[in-house]
Amino acid sequence: MTAGTITPGIDVTETHAPRTKPAAGAARIVGVGTANTEHSYSQRELLDHFAIEDPKVRSVFLNSAIDRRHLSLPELDADGAPIEESQGELLTKHRRLALDMGARALRACLDNSGLEPSDIDYLCCVTTTGFLTPGLSALLIREMGLSPRISRVDVVGMGCNAGLNALNPVAGWSVANPGKVAVALCVEACSAAYVIDSTLRTAVVNSLFGDGAAAIALVTDSQDTAHSAPEAPTDSGSPRILAFASHLITDAIDAMRFDWDDAQGKFSFFLDPQVPYVVGAHAERIIDRLLDGAGLRRSDISHWLVHSGGKKVIDAVRVNLGLTRHDVRHTTGVLRDYGNLSSGSFLFSYERLLQERVTRSGDHGVLMVMGPGSTIEAALVQW
Known part of the structure; x- marks a missing residue:
């Protein structure tokens, strides 16, 4: 497939959403936490840092609906030009940033849920911006002093949709292990996945993504607890996850992808317009x-x-679903303040919703993300 040739409605593979489970047998979201890298930059500051003067590239940055993004920029040489980072150096950067952000997001999630690190029984780590062996889950267990007995899994390379892809089996594990704590952690060090050149292709990517991590903790009530209130909805701060749905647009499978750039000696991300x-x-x-x-x-x-995938993506989803701008206020707010945070973006939006304290018992909510595949993932929750 070449750029600009995606045809909506062709060659689609679907999985059917399960019927809503009884409330007593569903995983509850008991906490969420987020973190970013230290420094944030306005789009104009980034254009100045990289001395970008091409008017087309500047227009992409300045019309992105993004005000600021957290990034870990390459250092400048004696002439004020950014020092080129090799793929090996970018992988080292990813490890450093992922461990730092991941640990802080995980601690914030535990604080939000009133849990301790020793309470974690299952840890799923998600990332697309770097490759680690052993995986991020093992490194975090060592760095944070978590129990070495924790069950764990690492989801690598799925892209912006991976947060909900991971949440699905994490919720399943929670339901199968009532009373135990399961955590999904999305860590995206997008600073470690950039190629710097003068092409419009890379300008679109470089104008969009930022560094961020987000963690979400789940618990399923034990049978005794469930029997004490069999059909009661949860309190407004602890929604149950009722169902998931996936939609893979196979005709657009090359629309978002990592390519190897021989000239740069790095991986380069591509987004079809x-x-x-x-x-x-x-x-x-x-x-x-x-x-x-x-x-x-x-x-x-x-x-x-x-998902805060970008201004055009948000607008397209909003129009096709008949949503108001108020409906997607958290999505656009996260895009404005952080850019596209890849797999963890939707959890930044979820955190903002909770901070508003507007959810009521019985309310339904939809989580929706998009990413390479091209894939749309969704989940239904109820407070």
């Missing part, structure tokens, strides 16, 4: 299927938490 429109065209299909499984309509959803 048609991605927002393709994602928007398929948004209704997955959301309606998710809600049909629970006997709900879009009008029954009180809270929408959509």
Whole structure:
């Protein structure tokens, strides 16, 4: 497939959303926490740092609906030019930033949930911006002094949709192990996945992504606890995860991908310009299927938490689903303040929703993310 040739509605593989489970047998979200790298920069500051003067590239940066992003920039040489980082140096950067952000996001999540590190029974780590062996989960266990008996898994390379892809099996593990604590941690050191050149292709990517990590903790009530309140909804701060749905647009499988750049000796990320429109065209299909499984309509959803994939992506999803700007206020706010944080973006939005204290018992919410594949993932929750 070449750029600009994606055709909406062709060659689609779907998995069907499960029927809503009884409330007593669903995993509850008991905590969330986020972290970023130390320094944030405005788009103009980034253009100045890299001495970018091309008007087309500047326009991409300045019309992105992004005000600031957290990044770990390369140092400058004696002439004020950024020092080129090799792929090996970028992998080292990824390890350093991922461990730091990941540990801080995990601690913030535990603090938010009233848990201790020793309470974690299952840890799933997600990243796309670097490769580590042993994985990030093993490194965090050592660095944070977590129990070496923790069950763990690492999800690597899935992209911006990976947070919900990981949350699905983590929720399944939680349901199978009631009373135990399962944590999903998304860590994206996008500073370690940049190629710097003068092409418009890289300008789109370089204008968009930022560094961030987000963790979410789940617990499923034990049978005794569930029997004490069999059908009662949870309190407004602890929603249950009711269902998941996936939608893979196989005709757009090359629309978002890492390529090896021989000239630079690095991996380079590619975004097809048609991605927002393709994602928007398929948004209704997955959301309606998710809600049909629970006997709900879009009008029954009180809270929408959509991946901050970019201005055009958010607009396409909003228009196709008939959402208001208020519905996606957390999504656009995260994009404005952090850029696209890849797999953890939706958890930054979820955290903002909780901080508003507007959720009520019985409210339904939809989590929705998009990424390479091209893939749309969604989950239904209820407070």
